[in-house]
Amino acid sequence: MKIQRHLEFLRKTQKLKAVVRHSWTEDKTRQESTAEHSWHMSLMAMAFYGKLNRKVNLEKVLQLITIHDLAEALTGDVPAWLDSRTNKFEQEERAMGEILKTLPQKAHEELKALWLEYEERKTAEARFVKMLDLIDVYFQHLMADISTWHEKEWKINLEISPKSQALLEEEPFIFDLYQGIHEELVKKMENAKKG
Numbered sequence: 001m002k003i004q005r006h007l008e009f010l011r012k013t014q015k016l017k018a019v020v021r022h023s024w025t026e027d028k029t030r031q032e033s034t035a036e037h038s039w040h041m042s043l044m045a046m047a048f049y050g051k052l053n054r055k056v057n058l059e060k061v062l063q064l065i066t067i068h069d070l071a072e073a074l075t076g077d078v079p080a081w082l083d084s085r086t087n088k089f090e091q092e093e094r095a096m097g098e099i100l101k102t103l104p105q106k107a108h109e110e111l112k113a114l115w116l117e118y119e120e121r122k123t124a125e126a127r128f129v130k131m132l133d134l135i136d137v138y139f140q141h142l143m144a145d146i147s148t149w150h151e152k153e154w155k156i157n158l159e160i161s162p163k164s165q166a167l168l169e170e171e172p173f174i175f176d177l178y179q180g181i182h183e184e185l186v187k188k189m190e191n192a193k194k195g
Contacts, residue, residue: 005102005103006102006103008102009099009103012074012098013073013099014073015073015074016034016035016038016069016070016072016073017033017034017035018033019033019034019035019072019073019076019077020077021033021034021037021077022077022079022082022150023037023137023140023141024140024144024145025143025144026143028145028147028148031148032140034069034072034073034077037069037136037140038065038066038068038069040136041065041068041129041132041133041136042065044132045058045061045062045128045129045132046058046062048132048173048174049061049128051171051173051174052171052173052174053171053172053173054124054170054171055124056124056125056128057125060123060125061125061128061129063114064114064117064118064125064129065129067111067114067115067118068115068118068129068133070096070099071091071092071093071096071099071115072095073095073099074095074098074099075091075092080156089119092119096112096115097112127167127170128171128174130167131167131168131170131171131174134164134167134168134178135168135174135177135178135181138178138181138182138185139181141157141185142184142185142188146188146189146192154189157185157189158185158186158189160182
């Protein structure tokens with residue numbers, strides 16, 4: 001019986017591989033999955049955590065990345081520019097409860113605590129993961145064919161919100177990374193307008 005409960009957890013979580021995000025891949029025949037997004041964030045974390053001024057625990061960072069979008073296995077991905085849900089946190093918290101309910105209590109509590117840590121963004125690790133989340137979204141737009149962009153993504157890729165900019169500025173290397181991506185996005189948009 002215990003194995004069946006664990007298998008049920010695996011059935012629910014593997015759905016994340018099939019959740020299609022609004023972002024397209026470099027191959028303009030398909031969009032990326034949420035699981036691919038999380039994988040890319042993990043790779044960035046391993047490559048860039050040593051560049052941070054504020055030291056982080058890499059193991060914790062990877063745990064947070066793994067869990068940060070897990071609720072989307074049930075809720076799906078909603079682009080920020082389309083998201084008008086006022087109860088997003090509550091919806092995702094219910095989804096996490098549903099996903100984790102078949103696990104033993106200790107595992108359930110540990111995974112839920114990680115998800116809450118990411119959502120609250122109070123720790124250096126959670127803030128770094130949110131930085132990587134933002135960087136990956138901008139980078140994915142840079143790599144995707146501009147014909148796949150929604151019209152609202154033109155503005156989003158030109159203007160960063162003050163809250164997101166303040167977060168990225170906490171770490172000079174991460175902000176430099178963002179600025180490099182932003183410069184290339186601006187060139188990409190200018191070239192598209194000429195063509």
